[in-house]
Amino acid sequence: SVTFVLKDEDHTLGNSLRYLLMKNPSVSFCGYSLPHPSEYKVNLRIQTDGSITAVQALHKALDDLTQLCEHVQSSFVEKVRNSVASS
Amino acid sequence: MDPIELKRTRVVLHKDHVSNVSSIDFPQNFDNGDDDMAWDFEKFKKNFKVVISSFKKDHLEFDLIGIDASIANAFRRCLISEIPTMAIENVFVLNNNSIVHDEILSQRLGLVPIKADPRIFQFKTPEDEATDLNTLVFKMKVKATKRRKFVTARISESNQFEQTEFLNDDNFNVLSKHLVWEAQGDQEERLAADPPRPVHDDIVLAKLRPGQEIDIEVHCQKGIGKEHAKWSPVATASYRLLPDIQILQPVTGNDAVKFQKCFSEGVVEVFKNKQGEKEARIVNPRKDTVSREVLRHKEFENKVRLTRIRDHFIFNVESTGILPPHVLFGEAVQVLINKCKRVKEALSELTGDMDIDQ
Numbered sequence: 001s002v003t004f005v006l007k008d009e010d011h012t013l014g015n016s017l018r019y020l021l022m023k024n025p026s027v028s029f030c031g032y033s034l035p036h037p038s039e040y041k042v043n044l045r046i047q048t049d050g051s052i053t054a055v056q057a058l059h060k061a062l063d064d065l066t067q068l069c070e071h072v073q074s075s076f077v078e079k080v081r082n083s084v085a086s087s
Numbered sequence: 088m089d090p091i092e093l094k095r096t097r098v099v100l101h102k103d104h105v106s107n108v109s110s111i112d113f114p115q116n117f118d119n120g121d122d123d124m125a126w127d128f129e130k131f132k133k134n135f136k137v138v139i140s141s142f143k144k145d146h147l148e149f150d151l152i153g154i155d156a157s158i159a160n161a162f163r164r165c166l167i168s169e170i171p172t173m174a175i176e177n178v179f180v181l182n183n184n185s186i187v188h189d190e191i192l193s194q195r196l197g198l199v200p201i202k203a204d205p206r207i208f209q210f211k212t213p214e215d216e217a218t219d220l221n222t223l224v225f226k227m228k229v230k231a232t233k234r235r236k237f238v239t240a241r242i243s244e245s246n247q248f249e250q251t252e253f254l255n256d257d258n259f260n261v262l263s264k265h266l267v268w269e270a271q272g273d274q275e276e277r278l279a280a281d282p283p284r285p286v287h288d289d290i291v292l293a294k295l296r297p298g299q300e301i302d303i304e305v306h307c308q309k310g311i312g313k314e315h316a317k318w319s320p321v322a323t324a325s326y327r328l329l330p331d332i333q334i335l336q337p338v339t340g341n342d343a344v345k346f347q348k349c350f351s352e353g354v355v356e357v358f359k360n361k362q363g364e365k366e367a368r369i370v371n372p373r374k375d376t377v378s379r380e381v382l383r384h385k386e387f388e389n390k391v392r393l394t395r396i397r398d399h400f401i402f403n404v405e406s407t408g409i410l411p412p413h414v415l416f417g418e419a420v421q422v423l424i425n426k427c428k429r430v431k432e433a434l435s436e437l438t439g440d441m442d443i444d445q
Contacts, residue, residue, distance in 0.1 A: 006430060012164040013426050015157035023126035025114040055438045062431045064126055066424055068158065071132060072151070073420040079137045079149075080413045 219272030231259035
């Protein structure tokens with residue numbers, strides 16, 4: 001179990017990472033908070049059930065988020081190309 | 088509808104509160120083994136869909152289906168505050184004897200959207216020199232001319248000589264088209280194809296009376312919306328969830344007509360059912376603004392359930408004109424990917440020398 005402090009981050013990344021970490025069956029607890037709304041810092045706490053480390057869980061969540069975003073980007077670009085081609 | 092299915096996929100709107108707001112699609116909540124809620128990219132790819140419903144020059148409406156609220160919100164936040172654009176940052180005033188103070192004029196100038204592709208420019212920190220790679224220079228020199236007297240002379244119907252004098256009212260509006268780009272260094276050749284200019288020509292910046300003039304030089308720099316709203320590339324970017332109106336018991340007769348009036352136009356259609364009486368059915372829930380008017384009437388209690396589909400987002404992106412909206416969304420997703428990569432690098436650096444496999 002680890003509490004990460006992410007600098008220069010806010011809900012944009014904090015909430016997305018929290019969601020993907022919760023989707024990981026080995027993570028038993030995950031939460032994030034902003035200690036102060038004027039400061040760009042995120043506290044991210046991860047507790048795993050022991051099968052993987054918290055650091056590995058965070059790595060996996062970051063990889064999953066990158067994969068998800070790339071898929072969204074490619075589908076969107078393709079749909080835009082189709083609609084521009086048809087109009 | 089199956090209650091667990093309802094709780095999992097719908098946000099329910101009641102008369103005075105909203106329930107089932109957060110998603111419960113996590114492995115810890117579902118212990119039945121076969122429907123594993125764990126993250127599976129293939130399952131996500133199968134469920135995910137993008138539908139573009141309206142594609143205009145400055146306005147894009149599209150649907151993202153199968154994505155969670157936290158990710159959709161991340162995209163929206165990136166669209167508003169993390170995509171870099173060019174905007175006026177420094178104003179050097181050489182002469183300003185109008186009644187609009189320097190700082191007021193500078194604030195107005197900052198908010199003028201500048202049509203220059205921000206991707207070919209670099210960021211400029213306060214310590215950097217202003218070079219042709221990170222700054223755009225515009226000049227504005229306007230002067231309102233002095234009052235002039237006009238005399239018109241004419242012969243009236245009764246053959247009298249008439250002479251009227253009037254003063255030409257020189258109220259001069261300083262518009263954004265008076266900002267003239269001055270190429271620096273090699274910008275002349277690089278940006279010849281699409282010269283930088285304000286997006287709109289007719290933004291009123293100041294009003295001058297005869298004898299007043301404004302002579303300024305402005306520098307544009309690259310920045311993001313998080314630092315100041317002038318750098319935000321969208322007029323607004325928002326999303327809403329697709330409404331899903333469920334009729335639990337048939338609504339017939341005159342109630343059906345009243346039911347139709349409770350929703351926005353085009354949502355409900357009244358048709359003749361098998362018994363020959365009027366009945367209401369939902370035809371186009373997308374048009375509904377979910378005003379909850381129907382929940383105010385006692386006759387519809389327990390007959391209708393107002394819900395929203397939790398993973399169907401209708402995005403509405405309106406650009407200020409600097410970049411087209413479909414490009415903006417692509418950039419926003421890219422910004423999120425870059426953020427992930429940055430955190431991943433920092434994490435590897437931090438824990439690379441730690442023993443991570445116990």
